[in-house]
Amino acid sequence: MDSATAREQALDAAEELFYGRGVQSVGMDDIRGASGVSLKRLYQLFPAKEQLVEAYLERRDVRWRRRLAEHVERSADPGERILAVFDWLERWFGEDGFRGCAWINSYGELGATSDRVAAQVRAHKRAFGDYLDALVAEAGLPDALAGQLFLLAEGAMVTAGITGETRPAAQAREAARTLMAATRP
Structure with missing residues (x-):
């Protein structure tokens, strides 16, 4: 998966989870699970x-x-x-x-x-x-x-x-x- 696709998938998941549940109740592992972007890649995109x-x-x-x-x-x-x-x-x-x-x-x-x-x-x-x-x-x-x-x-x-x-x-x-x-x- 290229960086642009991974970024969009991560942002799609973040938007759904952050807006739906609140920012502080959502961890990076939740974003990983919802986006399909590995945790390593997620932290490369968003340190x-x-x-x-x-x-x-x-x-x-x-x-x-x-x-x-x-x-x-x-x-x-x-x-x-x-x-x-x-x-x-x-x-x-x-x-x-x-x-x-x-x-x-x-x-x-x-x-x-x-x-x-x-x-x-x-x-x-x-x-x-x-x-x-x-x-x-x-x-x-x-x-x-x-x-x-x-x-x-x-x-x-x-x-x-x-x-x-x-x-x-x-x-x-x-x-x-x-x-x-x-x-x-």
């Missing part, structure tokens, strides 16, 4: 578990942001694009196996002890915030609204992860609609 967690979050970030953007871009109206963020969150919250935000979960487990994991989480959240900034600018709404929308979305993620319900996304969407209406010139 420390922290590096595997970092790579898992980085890869998941690319896919998560791509899926969000693909959904949002289906709306032609700039204001509807903002609301589409919350529609997408509702769909995500309803997916089988949804366990909340992988970055918030990872930060809760390792953020205080792993600078690498904390950096990945901050980069993901910054990119999501920047995306909302761009959507707000396209809609011609006040810049400050983006931060408020970010907090609504993040709050919905945390609440949905805890409750296992999709309703927080719809509630956040309605709050976003109210804020948008209040800030329209």
Whole structure:
């Protein structure tokens, strides 16, 4: 098995196990068993578990942001694009196996002890915030609204992860609609 294939198999297993069970409850031997990649090869690819967690979050970030953007871009109206963020969150919250935000979960487990994991989480959240900034600018709404929308979305993620319900996304969407209406010139 070449290195690229082994890396992908290891990351596939890590994503399933880390997201499903939590980072700290999964050992490298669990990743070996689920991926079929030998422990020796696994440590050649990722000399420390922290590096595997970092790579898992980085890869998941690319896919998560791509899926969000693909959904949002289906709306032609700039204001509807903002609301589409919350529609997408509702769909995500309803997916089988949804366990909340992988970055918030990872930060809760390792953020205080792993600078690498904390950096990945901050980069993901910054990119999501920047995306909302761009959507707000396209809609011609006040810049400050983006931060408020970010907090609504993040709050919905945390609440949905805890409750296992999709309703927080719809509630956040309605709050976003109210804020948008209040800030329209």
